[in-house]
Amino acid sequence: MRTITYSEALNEALHEEMQKDGNIVLLGEDIGQYGGVFKVTKNLFEEFGAKRVVDTPISENGFIGMGLGAAMTGLRPVTELMWIDFAMVAMDQIVNQVAKMKYMSGGQVNVPMVIRTQEGAGRGNGAQHSQSLESMFAQVPGLKVVSPSNPYDAKGMLKSAIRDEAPVLFIENKLLYFTKGEVPEQEYTVTLDKASVIRNGEDVTIIANSRMVHFAQEAAEELKQDGISAEVIDLRSISPIDMDTILTSVKKTCRVVLVHEAHRSFGWGAELVARIQKEAFDYLDTPIERVASEDVPFPYSLKLEKEVMPQVQDIVRVVKGM
Amino acid sequence: MRTITYSEALNEALHEEMQKDGNIVLLGEDIGQYGGVFKVTKNLFEEFGAKRVVDTPISENGFIGMGLGAAMTGLRPVTELMWIDFAMVAMDQIVNQVAKMKYMSGGQVNVPMVIRTQEGAGRGNGAQHSQSLESMFAQVPGLKVVSPSNPYDAKGMLKSAIRDEAPVLFIENKLLYFTKGEVPEQEYTVTLDKASVIRNGEDVTIIANSRMVHFAQEAAEELKQDGISAEVIDLRSISPIDMDTILTSVKKTCRVVLVHEAHRSFGWGAELVARIQKEAFDYLDTPIERVASEDVPFPYSLKLEKEVMPQVQDIVRVVKGM
């Protein structure tokens, strides 16, 4: 099968869906002629014009609110927050408006809106450009929160997100954009709310999202050398959580390690611990472990940043210590 | 001892600290002549004048940012976000600026700033005025997050928060303001980061915060009738978490129930589960339970709202089911 980058895969998803549905409109910064800082909207301006690919001023709370108004009145806006850290300036519209509108209106209206953004550290971008904030949004009823880890899922899930009648926070990863993977040329979608077992194993279940899925896979490979067979699950959807897939695995391996780039404390790992110990208490041989970013703002120094973030060796070490 | 309300206790804390330290300045909406919508700043304008008790326009992101600038340059601002739901419009300044400033500057500067606010449901205020968002902020390194449950703590902890060199998100509860409790006339403070065992028991540990502490106490009382002895812990500080106090109790009772008004999923309960099962795995007789708000936006209907929120009977039922 052909391989393309994660960024190209997202671009194809936007392109195909926009061709099919004239009500899809893109709103974001530098997404027009320039094609987006991560090239996700490349050539869309040329193909669909300024009407459908709208460069906005740096007014995130404003244009997320506009997306909501547009979604309530017949359009399917795909908005872009260039970095998830900037979601903080748009937080009211996301948390208090977009997420709650359907419920507050008694179900009168759907909000078929996508908020695309990207997160993750590892480039020395400093404290305001490195956060992984998915767990903050997962707390908010009324939003779907997903984070694809590879080009295939990126394309298939973005298509599903655009077609979804609910608002979806679609979280990409800055260090995945230019990684490649197999993506079929034929039409397909990937459902938003299913986790994916990407490696079968017997001894331990490693659950990760986004870029950490690759770290988990590498760790599993290394653990294999030591005779430890790890099952790896790509969580894909942070909210809702696909407990079925997770519990099936946990009941087999009886050991769980959760891996995320979000800070350890109060991250989604905690939620999984809470649910797994509740649903599979008697299966657990040992405490569930979390490998996650340290509870400090992301430092600029690349050396310190690496110490803050989870590394493959951290996963290996934790599994071996179980 | 004399009894005063939670609101009066907070007022005394502000009053006493402002008398002692001329660099304390209050910023917020309707806090001046009117004395605040919950009367927490009553008479402070009269005593300290417009210079020190500053009514702001409805510009939360702006005045939280101002608080930060003031805190970096010699003042000790105590800012007020009238409802925690409105923190969403100020999220960038709280999450990306206030919380990170000290660390990003390499420790050059302290940010001795308090952000007072209140949360909680139960009044039929609807989806945008009922949220309990403490867990969102607890995710952010660089903030202390506390929520006193009674007048004594309210006063003692607010005094500590004002004297603290770090930014403190100080979360009150709208339904506690006019509840009464014993508060000594003499000077005292309550340290910010210690949980408090408010009832001793043997069979189960119930950990709650804010208004839920009272629900937990009521539940414990009821459980006693059935011969179940519950230990009740008032968490007080959501971040940092006082694991020592918690683990001591858990190792004694071997059963844990967490109670919060925040939505169940991704709330602070999950974090406690993750830590407790890690630190006291072999002590746990049964899964840790969470009693929390359902994962839906808060509905207006008082009947539905009650179903969403944790109730005393829910705690009793869950404990009995363990």
Added chain:
Amino acid sequence: MNVQVKRPNRLNIESLKVGYETMLRIRRFEEACIELYKQGLMGGSLHSYTGQEAIATGFGMNLEQTDYITMTYRGRGHAIAKGAQEKKLLAEMLGRVDGYCHGKGGPMHITSVENGILGANGIVGAGIPIAVGAAFSAQYRETSQVAVTYFGDGAINQGVFHEAINMAALWDLPVVFVCENNLYSEMTPLHESVKNQNLAERGFGYGVEGIVVDGNDLEAVYHAANEAVSKARAGKGPTLIEAKTYRTEGHMYGDSETYRTKEEVEAWRKKDPILQLEARLEQELADFHKYKQELEGRIAQHLTEAIQFAKESPEPNEQDLFEGVL
């Protein structure tokens, strides 16, 4: 730097009657709500629109059902003037299943999408970009729909107002920004929040025409609305209208109102928009008092039925609770 101050043109008698009826419906509705609130039938806070009726009415008369509005917690007046039914509004106020939002929205979140009412909002200023988005959508779909967003003098200091009006100006969106300047944001007087004499000045920085109008004069509001709405409909972009008015009730029911004098309130009560309109009607209509009596009777009857409808409507059940989250 000048803002344009609109003086009233005359409306014909039929239009005056339409406006009067709507204003009276709103007034009586708001009064009924206070009664119901006192009876403990509502949750949360109740923010009365009393005293500001001419604004929602003057605009509502210029809007089609397919046009859009967003407004604030003080929003039942806007809803009625936009075609909402009292009975469904009241059912919502009481948290019943027959309310517009099935009891889940409540007073601060009145929404009636079929009437183009895209939501009252509990977050100050937050409805503004939503209306701008609806205007964007109308322009995109090439309809001639217009969006109107109502907000207060306090809301104009929220960042999102600035972000939204800039984009509306930039793209010539069919939206009208209506700042209802009632001189207070909660308990804080205007001059403690801004230096401006006229908030309409806030349009200048974006190239948006700023117009000041007497918000207690239906005819003045009507004509300003008519111009701004027509302009928007013609694709000529947004207008910022500052309607000067006063809320004669407290910010919310139970407000101690220590921040203003009885004299001030009394002076404004004399400028009550309904009183003013009645004075006009008396000149125009020989049988005004009979007309009024009949109208009041009709409205009272209608309201009584609506209250009964609302009270008889069941409360939502646990099943409803989990519906409509996603």
Added chain:
Amino acid sequence: MNVQVKRPNRLNIESLKVGYETMLRIRRFEEACIELYKQGLMGGSLHSYTGQEAIATGFGMNLEQTDYITMTYRGRGHAIAKGAQEKKLLAEMLGRVDGYCHGKGGPMHITSVENGILGANGIVGAGIPIAVGAAFSAQYRETSQVAVTYFGDGAINQGVFHEAINMAALWDLPVVFVCENNLYSEMTPLHESVKNQNLAERGFGYGVEGIVVDGNDLEAVYHAANEAVSKARAGKGPTLIEAKTYRTEGHMYGDSETYRTKEEVEAWRKKDPILQLEARLEQELADFHKYKQELEGRIAQHLTEAIQFAKESPEPNEQDLFEGVL
């Protein structure tokens, strides 16, 4: 609606020299950073200040060490003009312990509290209220300190600008808002973000004087800064200054610059603030070329030492990692 356009007054030769030296120091510093960035010694993105030096310099010359500034990711120029040392800046750029922020802040978060530099900011617009808070503090403490906040043409569309300038106006705070209009926000040209010809117009709605100045002309900037800073220091409140300029480098290192033509960049290179100032100096100074050569030598020497200092400074260790969180 008029903005005032400031034309340059003449500066005396000593001041011109001071300005020239600062501008050259900034330029050479920024050039060195690009080299170091290319060598892979820096993380993140690098946003050059090249082309805009006259602005930070013209303001810096009017500020005391005790005055405050906040600025953007493009902020080393402002820091140098406010008294920061190259060696500590460079150590920070390289993430070393001897940097101003011990390597934890990096290029986007340069802070030097002892020099009144309250932080560069990675969030567009976010430094604005922080400066207003510092001005509030100065007023509160009754010092004569002034705060200056530098931000871009794109930042003016962030809600927080509007919130902050309104409060500054309301309370007559000693703060100067400096909008460096370099015609682009990242890759988006100004006219796609706003309808304004002059961004200084944005001050009107708050009663804040808006002044346009040629940001590539040190003398013009100096005098506008002098007036605004003096006014603030005298307790007469804020000013909004729009300094028209151009960044001759890409938004960040590696920017493909497809959004503008080579011709446009070339035309602006001819208006380079350093070139312009050199032309002025040539008129005033008989031995300008010798003076320049000496100065360049001095700056190069200084910079070489600073680079060495930075490179030799150790990286922070794990212990540092957990320090300074709370």
